[in-house]
Amino acid sequence: MVMLNVILALIPGIVIYIIYFGWGVLVNIVLASIFALLSESLLLAIRQRPVFTTLLDGSALLTGILLALALPPHTAWWVVAVGIMFAIIIAKQLYGGLGLNPFNPAMTGYVVLLISFPLEMTRWNPPLELAQQSLSLLEAFRYSLSGQLPASMDFDMISLATPLDIARERVDMGMTISAIKTEYSIFSNLSGKGTEWINIAFLAGGIWLLFRRLIDWRIPASLLLAILIASAVFWFINPEYYLSPVFHLFAGATMLGAFFIATDPVTASTTPAGRLIFGAGCGLLIYVIRTWGGYPDGVAFSVLLMNLSAPLIDHFSQPRITGYLNPKNQQQDKS
Amino acid sequence: MTRLYTFPGGVKLKGHKAISTSQPISKADIPARLFVPLNQSIGSPAECIVEKGQRVLKGQMIGRATEYVAAPVHAPSSGTVIDIQKFPAAHASGLPNDVVIIKPDGKDEWLERKPLPDITKLDSSELRNMIRCAGIVGLGGAAFPTFIKLNPVGHQISTLILNGAECEPYISCDDMLMRERPHEIIEGAKIMRHALDARQVIIAIEENKPEAIASLQAFAEDINWLHVQSIPVIYPTGGERQLIKVLTGKDVPSHGLPLDLDLVVNNVATAAAVHHALDHQQPLISRIITVTGSGVRSPCNIEALIGTPMSDLIEMAGGYTEDADRLIMGGPMMGITLKTDATPVVKASNCLLVQTPADHSTEAITRPCIRCGECVKVCPVKLLPQQLYWFSQAKNLDDLQSHNLFDCIECGCCSIVCPSHIPLVQYFRYGKSEIWKKEQETIRADRARKRTEAKIQRLERIKAEKKAQHAARAKKSAAGADRKKEIQAAVARAKAKKTENADHTENLDM
Numbered sequence: 001m002v003m004l005n006v007i008l009a010l011i012p013g014i015v016i017y018i019i020y021f022g023w024g025v026l027v028n029i030v031l032a033s034i035f036a037l038l039s040e041s042l043l044l045a046i047r048q049r050p051v052f053t054t055l056l057d058g059s060a061l062l063t064g065i066l067l068a069l070a071l072p073p074h075t076a077w078w079v080v081a082v083g084i085m086f087a088i089i090i091a092k093q094l095y096g097g098l099g100l101n102p103f104n105p106a107m108t109g110y111v112v113l114l115i116s117f118p119l120e121m122t123r124w125n126p127p128l129e130l131a132q133q134s135l136s137l138l139e140a141f142r143y144s145l146s147g148q149l150p151a152s153m154d155f156d157m158i159s160l161a162t163p164l165d166i167a168r169e170r171v172d173m174g175m176t177i178s179a180i181k182t183e184y185s186i187f188s189n190l191s192g193k194g195t196e197w198i199n200i201a202f203l204a205g206g207i208w209l210l211f212r213r214l215i216d217w218r219i220p221a222s223l224l225l226a227i228l229i230a231s232a233v234f235w236f237i238n239p240e241y242y243l244s245p246v247f248h249l250f251a252g253a254t255m256l257g258a259f260f261i262a263t264d265p266v267t268a269s270t271t272p273a274g275r276l277i278f279g280a281g282c283g284l285l286i287y288v289i290r291t292w293g294g295y296p297d298g299v300a301f302s303v304l305l306m307n308l309s310a311p312l313i314d315h316f317s318q319p320r321i322t323g324y325l326n327p328k329n330q331q332q333d334k335s
Numbered sequence: 336m337t338r339l340y341t342f343p344g345g346v347k348l349k350g351h352k353a354i355s356t357s358q359p360i361s362k363a364d365i366p367a368r369l370f371v372p373l374n375q376s377i378g379s380p381a382e383c384i385v386e387k388g389q390r391v392l393k394g395q396m397i398g399r400a401t402e403y404v405a406a407p408v409h410a411p412s413s414g415t416v417i418d419i420q421k422f423p424a425a426h427a428s429g430l431p432n433d434v435v436i437i438k439p440d441g442k443d444e445w446l447e448r449k450p451l452p453d454i455t456k457l458d459s460s461e462l463r464n465m466i467r468c469a470g471i472v473g474l475g476g477a478a479f480p481t482f483i484k485l486n487p488v489g490h491q492i493s494t495l496i497l498n499g500a501e502c503e504p505y506i507s508c509d510d511m512l513m514r515e516r517p518h519e520i521i522e523g524a525k526i527m528r529h530a531l532d533a534r535q536v537i538i539a540i541e542e543n544k545p546e547a548i549a550s551l552q553a554f555a556e557d558i559n560w561l562h563v564q565s566i567p568v569i570y571p572t573g574g575e576r577q578l579i580k581v582l583t584g585k586d587v588p589s590h591g592l593p594l595d596l597d598l599v600v601n602n603v604a605t606a607a608a609v610h611h612a613l614d615h616q617q618p619l620i621s622r623i624i625t626v627t628g629s630g631v632r633s634p635c636n637i638e639a640l641i642g643t644p645m646s647d648l649i650e651m652a653g654g655y656t657e658d659a660d661r662l663i664m665g666g667p668m669m670g671i672t673l674k675t676d677a678t679p680v681v682k683a684s685n686c687l688l689v690q691t692p693a694d695h696s697t698e699a700i701t702r703p704c705i706r707c708g709e710c711v712k713v714c715p716v717k718l719l720p721q722q723l724y725w726f727s728q729a730k731n732l733d734d735l736q737s738h739n740l741f742d743c744i745e746c747g748c749c750s751i752v753c754p755s756h757i758p759l760v761q762y763f764r765y766g767k768s769e770i771w772k773k774e775q776e777t778i779r780a781d782r783a784r785k786r787t788e789a790k791i792q793r794l795e796r797i798k799a800e801k802k803a804q805h806a807a808r809a810k811k812s813a814a815g816a817d818r819k820k821e822i823q824a825a826v827a828r829a830k831a832k833k834t835e836n837a838d839h840t841e842n843l844d845m
Binding site for chain 2 (some may be wrong): 097
């Protein structure tokens with residue numbers, strides 16, 4: 001039931017995403033969900049586990065949707081299929097299924113795609129308001145399944161680098177942030193056109209989850225705080241070279257990562273203090289990869305790297321147990 | 336209003352207590368047979384001191400305590416011992432236990448009771464001895480011998496806490512006792528306070544029992560050392576360490592006792608039992624037990640003799656409903672499942688809970704642990720149940736210990752909040768028993784190793800001795816040539832004698 005509520009909380013973000021970036025988003029979600037449920041069923045059947053009741057836990061569906069949200073809106077179906085199958089079959093079921101996977105399946109699938117198909121994975125389309133042309137739902141489906149665009153279009157017409165990419169590349173070429181922002185119309189008040197609203201919508205869904213007590217506040221809070229602090233420090237040093245904290249908080253997959261990806265309890269740290277460390281680690285890595293790395297965003301790598309550290313963090317962050325090592329108590333004992 | 340504190344974690348549970356408090360405490364008849372187990376307390380079992388066929392009187396000791404941590408057992412009514420045999424007992428293991436079976440004669444004839452002593456003139460150790468001889472153990476469910484808890488061992492006890500929290504759902508025997516017989520608790524408190532030389536006594540009661548609070552409060556007004564304290568309703572606030580935290584804000588050291596904080600905690604029903612033992616010379620032969628749950632027709636509280644079969648109590652509570660399918664001794668959180676209603680009431684039986692399938696329907700659908708951490712939030716000891724679960728599944732005993740498994744009080748909060756319905760406490764009990772088993776094995780292996788070492792040493796010693804003997808003999812044999820002749824001569828002499836004897840025998844035969 002927790003997973004299904006998490007999926008519900010994603011809906012506002014998904015709707016805004018579709019509004020700003022077109023039907024391709026929905027095509028990805030539909031394809032990813034189908035592949036996710038199919039691969040989960042197949043592996044459960046092979047492993048002789050109950051198929052139907054396990055599918056009802058919603059975890060495979062959630063993995064599918066999260067991976068779909070990480071993909072560029074117009075992605076070929078086989079890219080989606082490879083990513084999902086790797087996520088469900090290798091990253092999840094081969095480790096023993098729900099609860100036993102050490103790495104976030106959706107992010108594992110995404111990173112496999114990013115490394116294997118860098119071209120396909122970095123072809124983002126611009127927000128619809130900047131696009132000269134856009135695809136209808138049917139056209140989006142056809143493009144995904146057959147790679148065919150309507151006769152009047154070619155892919156360059158519907159593709160554009162993301163704000164994070166543009167900022168990094170241009171800054172490296174010597175442009176100031178303010179110059180970049182005036183030159184490229186994709187930038188907006190908070191971050192990029194569309195992306196800022198998507199982030200706000202995911203933030204709203206995340207707050208709803210917190211309010212319903214379905215996720216722990218620690219990971220999103222420390223993740224966002226870490227991004228805020230790290231970006232604020234560098235922004236104060238040189239605001240023309242480093243993007244502002246607000247930009248980082250509302251750009252890319254920040255909110256999706258903070259509330260829906262890093263919070264996966266199976267792969268995150270599980271102690272209260274450990275979750276703060278885990279979130280902060282994710283946040284810092286996101287900032288580092290975005291600022292000095294070569295990938296479109298840092299959420300997936302950050303989460304996976306912190307998944308890797310989770311057992312260690314858990315080991316060293318056991319809470320102080322009642323009746324142990326309490327300096328106050330020791331004083332009381334003496335008196 | 337005194338300041339109260341909170342302990343970490345805990346859960347708010349539905350009380351289900353009102354269903355069993357509508358009628359006053361009723362008294363069970365003497366059953367046809369009394370089944371009195373000899374092992375009714377923490378520590379070693381009592382040693383049987385009666386024989387088959389022997390007549391016993393009510394209150395007569397039938398099982399003797401042989402160790403320090405042990406409690407004697409008494410005959411609950413007069414009658415004849417008809418057998419001493421193994422019988423399923425109300426114990427988590429469900430293993431059979433030595434049980435004295437008494438056929439009551441219906442006369443309920445008391446053992447001759449000595450005249451009442453003046454308690455104020457007795458010293459602490461005499462009081463403890465009398466409490467020990469009366470077989471009194473903690474009646475809250477743990478059954479720890481009470482006399483040990485009344486020994487301040489050098490501490491100046493500041494407060495004796497009487498635990499009337501009764502935080503576990505369904506149970507209401509302490510509530511009813513406090514409502515109906517507050518004077519017994521107060522009298523018991525006087526004796527306990529005297530034994531401990533405690534400055535004050537606090538009776539702590541969850542605020543969902545206003546009648547009990549009012550009834551004790553009426554007494555407390557005239558006694559300056561007595562304070563009745565209502566405490567918030569949260570499970571497991573009735574746990575000893577949790578209650579101390581709530582009342583004083585202090586944590587009992589992990590490997591220590593409340594005594595380390597100059598505190599002693601006893602159950603209110605134990606206080607009443609102490610009063611009966613000293614003021615009326617009645618050993619612990621009966622107790623109040625709540626018979627409740629959706630599986631009995633009219634839940635109630637019954638004062639029953641120790642040894643009464645549970646089936647008698649069910650009958651008194653109107654019998655089973657049609658769908659009753661599970662018997663639990665104790666509450667739904669910490670109780671133990673009974674295999675049969677022939678199990679007798681023991682000193683620790685505070686509640687007999689009869690459940691129906693609806694009460695435990697979630698157990699069937701256990702799902703994998705997703706490490707959501709809900710269990711961490713409710714653990715009153717601040718353990719990490721999800722990690723302990725992982726380690727118990729992997730039989731990783733070292734990590735279980737380093738994650739403080741033995742601080743788990745088995746309250747069951749983690750199990751009840753688990754969204755995957757994992758019976759966590761069962762895993763922890765399993766983990767504990769595995770560690771105990773391993774420790775036993777280590778002890779045994781140690782012993783075996785020492786034995787082997789001793790054997791090797793012994794064999795070497797024997798070898799050395801033999802060698803020495805051999806050397807000595809070799810020395811002798813050099814000078815043994817003369818001796819050889821002597822031996823030959825002796826042999827010849829013996830032969831000659833033998834033939835002579837043989838002749839003689841032949842003569843006799845003729």
